[in-house]
Amino acid sequence: MSAPAIRAREDVPTTQDAFAENPDVYKTLLESTRAIPWQIDWASMRFAYIGPQIEALLGWEQGSWRTVDDWVARMHPDDRERVVGYCVSQSRAGIDHEADYRALTRDGDYVWIRDVVHVVRNAQGVVDSLIGFMFDISERKRAEEELLRLHRELEELSLTDGLTGIANRRRFDQRLAAEWRAARRSRQPLSLVVLDIDHFKQFNDAHGHVAGDDCLTRIATMLGGIAKRPRDVVARFGGEEFILLLPETDATAAWDLATECMVRIEALGITHGGRDAGALVTASLGVGTAYVDGKATARDFLQAVDARLYAAKRGGRNRIEVL
Incomplete structure (x- = not known):
């Protein structure tokens, strides 16, 4: 006995249709992840959006992220010049990129962040906006630092x-x-x-x-x-x-x-x-x-x-x- 053919019912919407009809679905999905989504308008250098998860991670309220100056000011001074210079140059060139840096918490501590950035261009090929995700990589960094410490210790012993x-x-x-x-x-x-x-x-x-x-x-x-x-x-x-x-x-x-x-x-x-x-x-x-x-x-x-x-x-x- 052959298996019955499976056909998509015309009255059942596809996932793409559901997203198009209800953009809040996108927002719900974005805000349910541990990664922190954000968008910056290139012309004004203002945040068009940043996920509410940022407050749980760093303590800064969602509404306090207004411009890239807020992002720069909340970066560790030792990382600032390197990261900002790199991200600006890559964005101007229209190149997707990522950067690791320490972000300041409201309590005065620092959290290691990996920013993954996608450059969006308009129809004329000009940079229109930046869209990205921030990931908390503190545990990974601690593991890397511990491995580096052990490597140095072994090297010293040798x-x-x-x-x-x-x-x-x-x-x-x-x-x-x-x-x-x-x-x-x-x-x-x-x-x-x-x-x-x-x-x-x-x-x-x-x-x-x-x-x-x-x-x-x-x-x-x-x-x-x-x-x-x-x-x-x-x-x-x-x-x-x-x-x-x-x-x-x-x-x-x-x-x-x-x-x-x-x-x-x-x-x-x-x-x-x-x-x-x-x-x-x-x-x-x-x-x-x-x-x-x-x-x-x-x-x-x-x-x-x-x-x-x-x-x-x-x-x-x-x-x-x-x-």
Whole structure:
């Protein structure tokens, strides 16, 4: 048995007919959504309409939205120039667009809004009006900001030594590359101080790895107190080796700082007493200063200074060797 044919009855109006006969249907639908509809007359820059939902969202009465000046005045000052300039330029060009910004509430708080704008042209192709919807995107923005915060936190963790809390090798490599380029441009000196704790394996054998971790952390904290300019970097280079990146630091200043490091490490008074070591923990240091020019690379410089560290170790430890 075949299915009966379905025909539209001529006496039943279509949806389009219903809207045409009763424009209030449009208004009812618009005002029942959470989105806030609005219309602006382009010539007068006045609101022809804005949905009553605006009062529930921002607290401003529906009738208080008279001109675009009211819209601009209720926008966060930090967003105003960017958003207004963009929306005006796009509207003049007859391009539909959208913009995110913070809208001021009557209580003095701010709500994140996404404005979706459609440009209406007349028969001659001239902009006649703007029609749009405002959406509350505060929850979305909070989620985005939280994701961004977590991303930054993870990025920071990826650049930080987990034990000592100072920069790790990855961050040092990034900063060395950046400061090498800066030194090439500025012709300012760039210095490195590399230090290694003397007989650290014997220290761990004598006192245990927990004490070894505490030793590394105390020395890292002390080094951070010496190299404390904004662009200085103190990093754990690996194991018991640390490195200081010192932009715009000449050879004399680098030597003085290396000497201070050596003196302060011994002044910490960390008992060593391991085989072949002295009574207190000490360090050997390599120091170098570069004026970046020619074909030399940051890697070449780093290797040369690191070689001076091992020369200090071969020379008896607890000493400084200069490149």
